[in-house]
Amino acid sequence: MKNKNSKNAIIIFQKNLIQGKVKTRLAASLGHQQAMEIYRDLVAFTYRQVIEIRDADIWVFFSESFEEMDGNFQEHITATMVQEGSDLGERMENAFRTIFGFGYTKAVLIGTDCPEITPGIIENALKSLEKDEVVIGPAMDGGYYLIGMAKVLPQLFSQIPWSTENVLPITLQRINQDNISHFTLPVLSDIDTEEDWINLKNLISEHYS
Numbered sequence: 001m002k003n004k005n006s007k008n009a010i011i012i013f014q015k016n017l018i019q020g021k022v023k024t025r026l027a028a029s030l031g032h033q034q035a036m037e038i039y040r041d042l043v044a045f046t047y048r049q050v051i052e053i054r055d056a057d058i059w060v061f062f063s064e065s066f067e068e069m070d071g072n073f074q075e076h077i078t079a080t081m082v083q084e085g086s087d088l089g090e091r092m093e094n095a096f097r098t099i100f101g102f103g104y105t106k107a108v109l110i111g112t113d114c115p116e117i118t119p120g121i122i123e124n125a126l127k128s129l130e131k132d133e134v135v136i137g138p139a140m141d142g143g144y145y146l147i148g149m150a151k152v153l154p155q156l157f158s159q160i161p162w163s164t165e166n167v168l169p170i171t172l173q174r175i176n177q178d179n180i181s182h183f184t185l186p187v188l189s190d191i192d193t194e195e196d197w198i199n200l201k202n203l204i205s206e207h208y209s
Contacts, residue, residue: 007076008126009099011109013083013092014043015063029194038197039112044070045203046112051076054118056126057104058176061095089157096152108135108148113190115203117145121185128183134175136168137185143167145188153180 015022019036027035047070050058054156057078060069071145085091092109099107108122118138125135129150137146142165147156155174160167175182191197208209 006055007058007103007105008049009102009104009107010053010056010058010076010122011095011099011107012046012050012058012060013063013095013109013111014060015039015112016065016067017043018064025192026194026197028115029187030197038191042115042191044073045114045115046110046117047073047076049117049119050110050122053123053126056122059095059099061091087160089160092147093152093154093157096149100152106130106148106150108146110137110146111190113192114139114145114188114189115201116188122146122187123186125183132183134179134180134182135185136171136175136182138187140187140189141165141192142169143190144171145190146185147171153178157204 017036017040020027022037022039024042026038051073058076059078060080061083062080065082069077071082071168076142081095083091095109096107106126108125110117110122119135125137125146125148128135129148133150134153134156135146135148136144139145143163144167155178157169160170189196189199
């Protein structure tokens with residue numbers, strides 16, 4: 001692990017690049033090989049955004065096992081970890097606990113599926129945590145593309161119907177029920193289906209032109 005340079009952390013949840021296990025909804029219509037290539041491009045796009053952020057350390061949490069990273073990005077990564085937990089909520093909660101255990105005071109967690117995310121949006125999320133306990137980036141499909149917090153809030157991760165359109169409404173309901181101060185980022189789209197890819201692939205290709 002590299003020395004920490006900041007009190008801010010960016011957690012990237014990344015699936016291991018295993019054909020047949022990434023972008024399965026895309027693969028249903030485009031095939032596993034193309035789905036794998038698209039996911040690889042999405043991962044690279046995500047890294048290109050986060051390495052532009054100066055006042056934050058970057059932590060990559062792989063889904064299954066440690067994986068060799070692209071050398072262009074490796075130098076920017078503080079450390080890599082493996083996700084732990086029985087479902088997505090438990091894995092996210094454990095990641096935040098790990099990060100705060102290393103002494104960070106603000107952390108945001110993102111995936112690798114959102115080609116509309118920008119360095120400015122992530123920086124805005126971190127800045128919002130100076131006054132709010134939680135920041136959330138709503139996704140068009142009813143989930144969220146970013147969640148950040150200044151301390152672990154377990155109630156936001158347990159008994160959530162992950163991968164459904166109810167993720168965001170239930171999360172916001174719990175935030176409001178517990179009077180948790182929060183900041184909401186712009187609504188963005190992520191890529192799950194062939195239609196999503198058709199609508200958003202130009203955002204990816206612009207970074208390779």
